[in-house]
Amino acid sequence: xxxxxxxxxxxxxxxxxxxxxxxxxxxxxxxxxxxxxxxxxxxxxxxxxxxxxxxxxxxxxxxxxxxxxxxxxxxxxxxxxxxxxxxxxxxxxxxxxxxxxxxxxxxxxxxxxxxxxxxxxxxxxxxxxxxxxxxxxxxxxxxxxxxxxxxxxxxxxxxxxxxxxxxxxxxxxxxxxxxxxxxxxxxxxxxxxxxxxxxxxxxxxxxxxxxxxxxxxxxxxxxxxxxxxxxxxxxxxxxxxxxxxxxxxxxxxxxxxxxxxxxxxxxxxxxxxxxxxxxxxxxxxxxxxxxxxxxxxxxxxxxxxxxxxxxxxxxxxxxxxxxxxxxxxxxxxxxxxxxxxxxxxxxxxxxxxxxxxxxxxxxxxxxxxxxxxxxxxxxxxxxxxxxxxxxxxxxxxxxxxxxxxxxxxxxxxxxxxxxxxxxxxxxxxxxxxxxxxxxxxxxxxxxxxxxxxxxxxxxxxxxxxxxxxxxxxxxxxxxxxxxxxxxxxxxxx
Amino acid sequence: xxxxxxxxxxxxxxxxxxxxxxxxxxxxxxxxxxxxxxxxxxxxxxxxxxxxxxxxxxxxxxxxxxxxxxxxxxxxxxxxxxxxxxxxxxxxxxxxxxxxxxxxxxxxxxxxxxxxxxxxxxxxxxxxxxxxxxxxxxxxxxxxxxxxxxxxxxxxxxxxxxxxxxxxxxxxxxxxxxxxxxxxxxxxxxxxxxxxxxxxxxxxxxxxxxxxxxxxxxxxxxxxxxxxxxxxxxxxxxxxxxxxxxxxxxxxxxxxxxxxxxxxxxxxxxxxxxxxxxxxxxxxxxxxxxxxxxxxxxxxxxxxxxxxxxxxxxxxxxxxxxxxx
Numbered sequence: 001x002x003x004x005x006x007x008x009x010x011x012x013x014x015x016x017x018x019x020x021x022x023x024x025x026x027x028x029x030x031x032x033x034x035x036x037x038x039x040x041x042x043x044x045x046x047x048x049x050x051x052x053x054x055x056x057x058x059x060x061x062x063x064x065x066x067x068x069x070x071x072x073x074x075x076x077x078x079x080x081x082x083x084x085x086x087x088x089x090x091x092x093x094x095x096x097x098x099x100x101x102x103x104x105x106x107x108x109x110x111x112x113x114x115x116x117x118x119x120x121x122x123x124x125x126x127x128x129x130x131x132x133x134x135x136x137x138x139x140x141x142x143x144x145x146x147x148x149x150x151x152x153x154x155x156x157x158x159x160x161x162x163x164x165x166x167x168x169x170x171x172x173x174x175x176x177x178x179x180x181x182x183x184x185x186x187x188x189x190x191x192x193x194x195x196x197x198x199x200x201x202x203x204x205x206x207x208x209x210x211x212x213x214x215x216x217x218x219x220x221x222x223x224x225x226x227x228x229x230x231x232x233x234x235x236x237x238x239x240x241x242x243x244x245x246x247x248x249x250x251x252x253x254x255x256x257x258x259x260x261x262x263x264x265x266x267x268x269x270x271x272x273x274x275x276x277x278x279x280x281x282x283x284x285x286x287x288x289x290x291x292x293x294x295x296x297x298x299x300x301x302x303x304x305x306x307x308x309x310x311x312x313x314x315x316x317x318x319x320x321x322x323x324x325x326x327x328x329x330x331x332x333x334x335x336x337x338x339x340x341x342x343x344x345x346x347x348x349x350x351x352x353x354x355x356x357x358x359x360x361x362x363x364x365x366x367x368x369x370x371x372x373x374x375x376x377x378x379x380x381x382x383x384x385x386x387x388x389x390x391x392x393x394x395x396x397x398x399x400x401x402x403x404x405x406x407x408x409x410x411x412x413x414x415x416x417x418x419x420x421x422x423x424x425x426x427x428x429x430x431x432x433x434x435x436x437x438x439x440x441x442x443x444x445x446x447x448x449x450x451x452x453x454x455x456x457x458x459x460x461x462x463x464x465x466x467x468x469x470x471x472x473x474x475x476x477x478x479x480x481x482x483x484x485x486x487x488x489x490x491x492x493x
Numbered sequence: 494x495x496x497x498x499x500x501x502x503x504x505x506x507x508x509x510x511x512x513x514x515x516x517x518x519x520x521x522x523x524x525x526x527x528x529x530x531x532x533x534x535x536x537x538x539x540x541x542x543x544x545x546x547x548x549x550x551x552x553x554x555x556x557x558x559x560x561x562x563x564x565x566x567x568x569x570x571x572x573x574x575x576x577x578x579x580x581x582x583x584x585x586x587x588x589x590x591x592x593x594x595x596x597x598x599x600x601x602x603x604x605x606x607x608x609x610x611x612x613x614x615x616x617x618x619x620x621x622x623x624x625x626x627x628x629x630x631x632x633x634x635x636x637x638x639x640x641x642x643x644x645x646x647x648x649x650x651x652x653x654x655x656x657x658x659x660x661x662x663x664x665x666x667x668x669x670x671x672x673x674x675x676x677x678x679x680x681x682x683x684x685x686x687x688x689x690x691x692x693x694x695x696x697x698x699x700x701x702x703x704x705x706x707x708x709x710x711x712x713x714x715x716x717x718x719x720x721x722x723x724x725x726x727x728x729x730x731x732x733x734x735x736x737x738x739x740x741x742x743x744x745x746x747x748x749x750x751x752x753x754x755x756x757x758x759x760x761x762x763x764x765x766x767x768x769x770x771x772x773x774x775x776x777x778x779x780x781x782x783x784x785x786x787x788x789x790x791x792x793x794x795x796x797x798x799x800x801x802x803x804x805x806x807x808x809x810x811x812x813x814x815x816x817x818x
Contacts (some may be wrong), residue, residue, distance in 0.1 A: 292507070292508070292511065295508055295801075296508050296511035296512055296515065297515075298797075299508055299509075299512055299794040299797045299798050299801075300512055300515070300516070300790055300793065300794050300797075301753075301756070301790070301793035301794070301797065303759060304774065304786065304789055304790045304793055305790065307774075307778045307786060308516070308519055308520070308783075308786055308787075308790060309519065311524075311778065311781055311783070311786065312519055312520070312523050312524040314781075315524055315528045315529070315532050315781075316523070316524065316528070318532070319528065319531075402648075402649065406651050406652070409651045409653055410651070410652065410653065410759075410760055413653060413760060414759060414760075414775055414778060414779075415775075415778055415779050416778060425651075429651070429653050429654075429657075433653070433657055436657060436660070436661050436665070437665070446654075446657065450650075450651075450654055453650075453651055454646075454649055454650060457649040457650075457651075458645070458646060458649040461645050461648065461649050462645065465645070
């Protein structure tokens with residue numbers, strides 16, 4: 001039925017998940033790491049942000065499990081026209097789908113002809129249609145799918161929408177009740193009865209801010225479920241120029257943003273850590289060389305380096321179409337390359353920080369003791385230095401995330417971002433930026449991209465701040481410097 | 494100190510050579526002139542003669558590093574590296590794909606860029622520092638709290654939305670200024686007001702928050718406690734001592750971006766139709782004009798390195814404790 005497809009970025013997403021899980025297991029066993037994470041969890045803003053990020057991550061992960069559907073094949077035809085494939089058995093559909101596509105099939109497949117407003121039942125602009133008596137009318141025709149179940153939209157639309165909203169809200173309350181029960185039972189200390197713990201949560205007197213978590217969850221469900229129910233009959237966020245459902249596009253963009261924000265750091269991390277620690281530990285000519293390397297890379301304005309690299313890649317990819325079996329493979333490779341090149345331009349900051357930290361650490365007694373015992377250099381770096389600079393790595397990873405998500409939008413606007421066929425917030429904004437000038441204005445694509453991006457980036461920022469406060473007592477060293485792309489953006493944008 | 498600055502200058506030249514080699518590798522080795530010709534000529538089935546003619550017209554028909562066909566020193570100098578890459582050190586960039594001289598374009602286009610970037614830079618510094626001062630002075634009060642909330646919210650919004658929102662609200666709904674365009678001379682103020690405003694607002698979140706951190710760090714130092722202990726009023730402590738000392742990291746931190754003001758801002762310029770270097774770069778990227786992109790990479794690096802040098806010098810000027818090692 002299905003042929004599982006693992007794209008490059010999928011594989012890296014799975015790898016990243018494995019790394020995070022290993023790190024979590026490790027952190028559970030280390031008391032000092034547990035303590036720091038508990039400090040993060042004590043911040044209400046961070047917990048609330050974590051709930052929202054969790055929802056985004058589930059969406060992104062569902063969108064990272066890809067497959068190709070089998071096509072219904074007429075055996076006779078196959079054996080005549082393409083004997084080679086008939087030998088292979090089955091033929092797969094040319095487009096690669098994800099589990100999220102499967103779940104949102106009703107959104108993806110129901111395209112309108114062009115723009116339609118959120119929750120609309122009729123088209124956004126007048127079209128010439130043929131009346132019952134053959135005369136030509138200029139009217140707002142009914143949409144193909146949006147509100148197609150209504151016989152008389154004018155009378156039925158409002159009751160139907162309100163009813164669906166109420167049903168969704170009721171469903172949300174039920175699901176929230178079950179989920180909060182689970183949370184309360186799981187989070188309760190062993191010696192406390194559930195009702196006492198519930199009362200404590202209600203009053204906000206627990207060690208971890210469970211009340212905030214439950215409230216965030218409630219708000220999220222209250223928005224998500226009514227929208228989900230409405231989305232079965234309407235285009236909740238309208239449709240774009242070619243009639244695609246904007247809600248679907250927004251949800252698909254989440255994965256692109258998450259991939260850019262996380263994989264970029266994943267690909268650059270090994271180099272930054274290795275070079276940073278080596279430079280600080282060995283000093284001398286190795287330090288000089290590494291410093292020269294990162295100063296040189298840093299001197300090239302990052303947008304221009306990215307632009308140059310992506311332009312070159314485009315030319316090279318156009319020259320070798322045979323490497324990419326489907327359009328998805330092609331778009332995915334470009335996404336991966338974008339992550340790599342963004343990584344190349346952004347590892348220098350972390351490298352410099354790690355070098356400085358290592359320079360300080362290497363003078364400490366325990367490193368000198370290890371040296372006196374004859375422990376090899378590499379082992380000292382691995383056993384004694386790496387664990388002690390990990391907090392710097394962690395902080396810079398979470399702090400880079402939001403900047404990278406924002407950078408993607410800018411790069412896509414410049415034309416050197418993700419592949420045009422790949423949905424991302426950048427491509428959405430880019431396609432929609434001229435719509436503000438239309439009369440009447442088409443605002444929903446931009447508004448959706450704005451809200452989704454704001455939620456994602458704001459949540460990431462709040463979590464990053466909590467992580468920094470918990471792991472870095474000396475606030476200043478890693479305080480956020482303005483903007484990732486500041487070198488070429490100057491003070492503006 | 495002179496010896497120190499000379500040494501930094503030499504290091505800067507070394508870095509520039511590195512940048513030059515990286516861009517040369519990217520533009521000529523990874524992406525060969527043949528690729529470029531094929532892309533510019535449009536389709537996959539281009540005749541070999543057409544490619545050769547395209548290369549010859551633009552001087553791309555030479556070997557990369559060593560020209561075996563030439564005599565004597567020309568074997569080393571009559572090559573792509575010397576002709577296309579080392580030439581940039583003399584600010585000779587050749588012609589763009591549309592035939593215009595790149596160096597001339599750059600010198601004319603950098604002024605509109607500067608006209609936009611300089612007000613943003615100066616006003617920004619004043620506004621952000623004032624806002625950060627306000628938050629730091631009322632630290633641990635509601636003013637501070639909501640100020641930080643505002644900063645975090647504002648830095649979570651993509652710069653594109655500030656531009657689109659500004660154009661929509663100020664230019665379209667209120668019709669106070671033209672949506673986009675540019676005019677030379679003092680006329681330009683009309684066109685520049687909105688981009689400057691957008692630039693200011695867009696940078697507010699991250700910058701004000703960063704300056705606030707610096708102020709707060711300064712407030713917690715020993716000399717501040719001493720100043721309070723000897724009975725100075727909090728305002729005196731704050732504006733006489735804290736502000737002065739906090740300006741050192743702030744000013745030395747922004748010095749690096751002064752030369753880059755010439756480069757302008759890619760996004761703002763292209764949205765507002767300002768004919769500066771930023772929009773020039775975007776046009777070149779979209780037209781896949783490698784010659785222009787290469788020139789801009791080089792200029793950007795030169796300006797950034799100049800900024801680093803300025804930073805080094807400014808440190809030595811403002812902080813006598815800096816030693817020249």
